[in-house]
Amino acid sequence: MNDLAPSPREAARTDYPRPGARVHLNVFQPFGPIYEWSKTPRSRDYYEPAKYLELVQDAERGLFSAIFLGESLRLREHLGRLNDIAVTGRPDALALFANLAAHTRHIGLVATLNTTYTDPVDLARRIATVDVLSGGRAGWNVVTTDNGWTGENFRRGGFLDRENRYRYAEEHVAAVQALWDGFAADAVAHDRGAAHWAEGVAEVERRGAHISLRATPTVPPSPQGQPVYFQAGDSDEGRDFAARRAEGIFTHHVEFDEAVAFTADIRRRARSYGRPGDDILVIPGASIVVAPTRAEAVEKHHYYRDLFLNDRRIRQVIEEVWQTDLSHVDLDGPLPDVPPAVDRQSRTHGIVHTGHEPEVKIRQWRAIADEHGFTIRQLVRHLVDSRVFLGTPDEVADELAHHVRSDAFDGLNVSPNAFPDGVRDIVDLLVPALQERGVYPDAYAGTTLRANLGLPETVAHRVPELALLSASASA
Ligand SMILES: Cc1cc2nc3c(=O)[nH]c(=O)nc-3n(C[C@H](O)[C@H](O)[C@H](O)COP(=O)(O)O)c2cc1C
Numbered sequence: 001m002n003d004l005a006p007s008p009r010e011a012a013r014t015d016y017p018r019p020g021a022r023v024h025l026n027v028f029q030p031f032g033p034i035y036e037w038s039k040t041p042r043s044r045d046y047y048e049p050a051k052y053l054e055l056v057q058d059a060e061r062g063l064f065s066a067i068f069l070g071e072s073l074r075l076r077e078h079l080g081r082l083n084d085i086a087v088t089g090r091p092d093a094l095a096l097f098a099n100l101a102a103h104t105r106h107i108g109l110v111a112t113l114n115t116t117y118t119d120p121v122d123l124a125r126r127i128a129t130v131d132v133l134s135g136g137r138a139g140w141n142v143v144t145t146d147n148g149w150t151g152e153n154f155r156r157g158g159f160l161d162r163e164n165r166y167r168y169a170e171e172h173v174a175a176v177q178a179l180w181d182g183f184a185a186d187a188v189a190h191d192r193g194a195a196h197w198a199e200g201v202a203e204v205e206r207r208g209a210h211i212s213l214r215a216t217p218t219v220p221p222s223p224q225g226q227p228v229y230f231q232a233g234d235s236d237e238g239r240d241f242a243a244r245r246a247e248g249i250f251t252h253h254v255e256f257d258e259a260v261a262f263t264a265d266i267r268r269r270a271r272s273y274g275r276p277g278d279d280i281l282v283i284p285g286a287s288i289v290v291a292p293t294r295a296e297a298v299e300k301h302h303y304y305r306d307l308f309l310n311d312r313r314i315r316q317v318i319e320e321v322w323q324t325d326l327s328h329v330d331l332d333g334p335l336p337d338v339p340p341a342v343d344r345q346s347r348t349h350g351i352v353h354t355g356h357e358p359e360v361k362i363r364q365w366r367a368i369a370d371e372h373g374f375t376i377r378q379l380v381r382h383l384v385d386s387r388v389f390l391g392t393p394d395e396v397a398d399e400l401a402h403h404v405r406s407d408a409f410d411g412l413n414v415s416p417n418a419f420p421d422g423v424r425d426i427v428d429l430l431v432p433a434l435q436e437r438g439v440y441p442d443a444y445a446g447t448t449l450r451a452n453l454g455l456p457e458t459v460a461h462r463v464p465e466l467a468l469l470s471a472s473a474s475a
Pocket residue numbers: 069070071072112114142143144145146147162232233234235236237238239250251252285352353354355
């Protein structure tokens with residue numbers, strides 16, 4: 001990875017902390033696309049179920065664990081206006097999944113759905129419906145979402161500060177989980193002659209600092225018992241939340257040293273809550289470009305990268321950090337020598353902020369640009385390149401094997417570089433190379449997402465949520 005130069009091969013190393021680790025691949029789509037429509041001939045393709053099916057059936061042929069969709073409740077904005085190079089719509093993932101479930105058999109269906117603006121009873125019901133219709137392949141990526149701006153859509157702008165957003169999320173997730181627990185697998189008799197037709201549907205009552213409810217679950221469990229919990233959020237609160245509850249975590253930390261440090265931090269936090277620590281799958285987002293020769297892979301990557309990284313987008317990338325119009329700045333010159341217009345990223349919405357103040361990011365970017373003598377264009381390309389695993393199938397397979405065996409991560413949420421055929425080369429070229437190295441399965445382990453991710457049949461950990469603990473302690 002990084003600068004598209006071949007990375008050092010460490011395949012011969014024998015002292016890995018996790019020699020038996022394997023790679024999980026998911027296909028990640030923001031649904032709809034962010035800048036990807038420039039890579040597909042027609043933006044309407046994103047609304048054709050058949051096109052999605054093509055992508056997902058390729059991924060299923062390649063034994064991918066899941067298709068993983070992001071969520072956005074507003075169209076992106078840039079400097080106070082609708083971001084017109086990012087607009088194709090942001091529909092609802094669960095509706096698409098209901099359709100995909102009917103045409104696939106193994107691949108998992110993971111939807112990003114926020115806790116801040118959803119109701120736990122309604123959300124539990126909708127996710128459980130996809131879970132039962134897909135025979136146990138649903139997952140929920142829990143986010144608390146970009147708050148004030150999203151909240152305006154719901155007449156609740158700036159609803160909760162970060163700390164309370166996570167306390168709220170904790171109660172929300174626990175309520176959803178209790179509702180899923182409340183419908184026993186054998187609650188509904190299959191035989192009409194049985195003495196009791198329905199027994200074992202429990203009313204759920206919860207009284208928390210934020211969420212109080214009394215409800216009965218409405219959907220029976222699927223063969224995997226409960227949908228799989230993922231979490232995405234990078235702050236201290238977000239990491240702790242994941243460490244207490246999540247079965248998987250979606251992150252940006254993919255560069256080797258950063259990834260090792262992030263994963264160690266998550267496992268340490270999980271152990272402090274009494275969990276084994278290695279029971280959380282850490283899945284960063286990245287791209288993979290493979291071709292029979294390295295030169296072809298570089299050429300292919302440049303082609304797709306430069307389709308979306310046009311001059312307008314490169315300028316946006318720096319404007320998102322400086323938070324001001326930089327239309328006068330030469331992209332083939334150095335970074336602007338002025339401070340950012342505001343100290344928070346407040347005029348760009350819909351991208352994931354990682355909590356860094358603009359000054360911090362600018363300092364990091366200047367250091368990289370100074371070290372390599374980069375212009376703006378070269379820097380932005382470098383930032384994109386550093387999230388790409390690129391090379392021949394053998395090179396990329398060695399690199400991924402090295403990462404999982406070193407406990408840098410457990411797999412990747414792969415953003416395809418084209419739609420709908422963006423994972424075909426990965427399936428045809430990379431998957432066999434991974435299989436040869438013993439880091440990828442030869443067949444799906446089962447028919448549920450839980451089975452295919454190697455997770456226990458039931459959610460083993462039940463860490464009590466902090467907000468309820470503190471509420472009951474003060475009662
Ligand atoms: C890798 C990653 C992916 C995310 N994807 C989404 C998403 O699709 N939709 C969303 O509303 N928020 C998403 N988030 C944002 C989080 O919900 C959260 O709002 C943001 O990271 C700020 O929370 P934090 O302070 O815990 O990082 C994502 C965060 C990360 C780190």
